[in-house]
Amino acid sequence: MRYRVIHQLRERNFDKAVTRSEMEVLDYLEKNFDRIPHISVVKVAAESFTSQATINRTCKILGFRGYSELKYAVEEDLVLMKSSSEKHIAHTEYILRKISFDSVDEVAKAVSENRRKLLLFGLGASNISALYLQRQLLYKGIPSTIIAEVQMLKNFEDFAIIILSSSGETQRCHQMAKEAQKRGLKVLTLTKKDSTLMQFSDLTFYHEVPVDKQKGISREQQLHIILMVNELIDRI
Structure with missing residues (x-):
């Protein structure tokens, strides 16, 4: 039923x-x-x-x-x-x-191409998802480094960075993406369709799950991001 x-x-x-x-x-x-x-x-x-x-x-x-x-x-x-x-x-x-599974293949390909030079970034609950992604990548034999500050980018030339953000409207994520592009890094994102972060991305695996910025439970809900991480890993 x-x-x-x-x-x-x-x-x-x-x-x-x-x-x-x-x-x-x-x-x-x-x-x-x-x-x-x-x-x-x-x-x-x-x-x-x-x-x-x-x-x-x-x-x-x-x-x-x-x-x-x-x-x-x-x-x-x-x-x-x-x-x-x-x-x-x-x-x-x-x-x-609400997840666009058709948008994952190019991101998975980019991860494979940068499998030895890969950074991860997420804030709040998305940081937990980034840790989960890091663990799953290791099962694929792909090491990655989680960074916490924009200043850390200067140590990683020619890398790709995966930024995870449910809403795509977090200012620090925008700053990270813009600075990464400025330094020549490829910016891959798991985020909301048509978000500001998506505009600062080279490739995006996106969702269309409504995110209520006024409700903590909705804002911190990571089920869709975890499902997207699983799909990304399966496509690599």
């Missing part, structure tokens, strides 16, 4: 364009997901400042004939979500869909 509604609300990958009012309904449904089985279409319309007609159109976008059918599907999703194992499985499946 798989989720019928919650993933659609999170991803919003629909075949047709969504109007502003329909988007407001989608936002409301996602925010109040656990309440949906217990509230009427009239209440949803009132609280989302839309109309019943808009809600019915939104239900059809989600693949349901109407609000009653949507409520039943949401209730099924909630039953699944109460199971710890299903909750973690669903979260992992969601994360996997």
Whole structure:
């Protein structure tokens, strides 16, 4: 049994364009997901400042004939979500869909080409992921050095550096990438698509997992980075 509604609300990958009012309904449904089985279409319309007609159109976008059918599907999703194992499985499946596995090959090739001259850099939780990457590289016979400061780059000419950053918006990561490029190092990154860090990279293995800078749990969540490290190692 798989989720019928919650993933659609999170991803919003629909075949047709969504109007502003329909988007407001989608936002409301996602925010109040656990309440949906217990509230009427009239209440949803009132609280989302839309109309019943808009809600019915939104239900059809989600693949349901109407609000009653949507409520039943949401209730099924909630039953699944109460199971710890299903909750973690669903979260992992969601994360996997947000990783661009097609973008890893060039990074893996660059790592292999620089297997004797490789630096790693990460901050906070990403530093733990960098340590994990270092360990996995050793199993492949590839030594690497973790550096902590920009000034250390002067000791490593003609190296490549892998920078790990979930958000790609950490200033020290930007500084490291810019200084590395200035010194002629190849900059490889594991980070978020279209982030500032990606702009400072030569090659990027990227994800599209939402990163909430205001929430510590989301910000420090490293599951996607660990999965990306595993994939990178498998491709080398």
